[in-house]
Amino acid sequence: MGKNAFDVALEQLAEATEYMKLESEIYEIMKEPMAQLTVRIPVRMDNGKVEIFTGFRFQHNTALGPTRGGTRFHSEETKEDVKALSLWMTLKNALNEIPNGGAKGGVIVDSQKLSQGELERLCRGYIRKIAPIIGAWKDFPGADIGTSSQTQSWMLDEWEAMNMHHEAGGISGKMMVLGGSEGRPEATSRGLLFATREVVRARKLEIKGLTAVVQGFGKVGWHLAKLYQRDGIQVLAVSDVDTAIFDPKGLDILDVNAYVERSGTLKGYPKAIEIGNVELLELECDILAPCAVQNVITEENAPRIKAQFLIEGANGPTTPEAEKILIDKGVFIAPDIWANSGGTQVAHFERIQNLNDNNWSEEEVNAKLERINHKVFNEIYALHTEKNISMRLACWIKAISKVVEAMKARGWV
């Protein structure tokens, strides 16, 4: 069996803490979430029977503030994945100047197979079970794989009903009418676009006319492919869990999305060649953006990857072995905890607006996001070039330093 996301996260943590020559207690405290809640959620299905789902909510580190992180509804969700994702969230928040610790939630379920009623009951059941540890000043769940502004709105409604008062800041990624933020649906992808512009500029290239391949056509992948096309990048291929589609002359992303909205899948899209998800990653292109799941770029396929930029939309798409191979080949990697932080950043903006009963315009949200993305890029790029270390290690050093500073201030270490 290959490595899981947690194995990868621990290797990355060990590499960074050793490079920084930190006391071993820092590694010890950061290697596991500080709180781990596993729950069993009974849900009445439409056929009258009760099914029990397993869910998790893990809070990794609270030194920088209350925790935040998305909820995944995925059939292959595991404790190890949730642990890794919660650690990455701590670092993502610290790196991107968000005053929060990291958390992550998950439920083992294929949400596509549930009816809307079953999905709503699962969301409400999940919130009831994790209620003791969440809230606007403790831990606020956001969206991730398999969740949407509708699931987030049901979760908020359940949370508020339980508390008998409104608390929009308790759940992020909800619909606009309940206190969602302008710009949230596209935020992760917009951040990835900003990241792409930065790395392309650093290589002294023009964005217009480059070619891209995007794995995953969900919330992150679809918006990214659309924004890429708007920026003059030719999107050659996209994929979902069922299939991948390819057109060497470039896909019409709006047309592809219209097809997916009608049929629920990329399978059968008539105006492109159908290829495999594995083949997709190895296509000739300038930009490769994995926006699906973790550990898709490994030492096995890394030698065959032809892109010159790897933009990590997914969390943990690249194993450490694969990363070394790609760096040797000259691939410029935009690491996940910086590149895909737009969603977390705007979820943070959403909470600020909620706590102040305020609404920012989409222009304001996007401008703030771009400013932070650019500032963080300058910091990590400087560290990367001055110390001759990978972009990922530069990100981890900056993030860990901040968490350690907060833990020291609290007297934890």
Ligand code: NAD
């Ligand atoms: P989503 O559920 O909206 O979309 C996921 C996409 O990946 C779908 O097209 C799905 O068919 C495809 N997919 C699922 N399993 C796959 C597999 N085994 N192989 C290939 N494709 C597969 O999820 P999303 O919100 O777009 O999240 C995608 C990735 O981006 C995840 O790694 C997530 O953690 C990360 N991410 C999401 C956000 C966010 O704001 N939603 C923020 C940061 C990072």
